[in-house]
Amino acid sequence: MPGGRPRGFDPRTALDRALEVFRRQGYEGTSLTDLTAAMGINRNSLYATFGNKEQLFQQALDRYAAGPGAFAAEALEEPTARAVVARTLYGAVELTCGAHAPAGCLSVNTVHACGPESEPVRAGVVARRAAGEDALRRRLERAPDLPPGHDPATLARLVHTLTDGIAVQAASGHDREQLLGVAELALRALFPAQDD
Template sequence: MPGGRPRAFDPDTALDQALDVFWRNGFEGTSMAELTAAMGINKPSLYAAFGNKEELFTKALARYLDGPGAYATAALDADTGRDVVERLIHGAVELTAGAATPPGCLCVKTVQATGPDAHAAHRDAVAVRKAGEAALRRRLEQATDLPARHDPATLAALIHTISDGIAVQAAAGRSRAELRSIADSALHGILDHRA
């Protein structure tokens, strides 16, 4: 006798839908009703497949990092420090203001707008951000083509600060073209050896 009824939904598609809702609304701005409606499942099915809201968010965050946010890890493999910096800052524009993605950044929204009931989501988002900045610092320590005035740790923090600002501006409605221009100005200031 079979061991139970098969799921009537595709877990990967449902997780993508949950990611979209969390990305648009942030963790606290997302209700279980919105999640179940977007995912096309009821609460018992959601709990059985993904756990509670915090566990679902953790899975959606991993999906975000391996999917739309993967540009950041890929940028670290660029041949030069200059290329790493350019790919990260331009990638932030594409991620947060692209036509195919919700405006803003899932991690930035989660870090900015979480109260006591969202401690786990906040902790996860902060951990992701710290790990990303540490990886960038290590990569910049290997770069030989960046202006000598840049300390790798400070430069890594600066790049993350610029990327965060881009995400906030995208969420506030600034256009991709405007953000691209802002990114280019920031890159000029960072990468110009004469500055």
């Protein structure tokens, strides 16, 4: 018989529950008590399975990028710059004001709501965001339909600025239809010759 007791919980389900709490309350606003209550485990199980709060948060960010935030990576597979930007903007709207999503964006909220004691967490999120912007820039450099005068690096930064703004507006109470209108207007402005 193998040593040790089997886990009495599913780590994937527990991680999903931790992600939900972090999305609602932010990194600093979430206590270990909040996490253990939502995950249905005690602190010893949390530490043994996920490490400390910061390590759990990093795992939750990975889960976020592969789940609710997967649209960002999927957008890079689109065939044109316009389609890449459209999928990114519309994905940001769905992420931040979808039917079952907490308003706002986990990474945007973390960057803006971390105090000095959580600087390593904030710096890690900033690095992830910079990597995402760089991946978008590289994809736009290969796009066959980049309008004249559109620098890929500046366009990638603008798209990230727009998605951040969508997240902030969603957290401020703007609804899905309002933010879809913002995304549509941005697409018309950025790709005027390609309007549908």
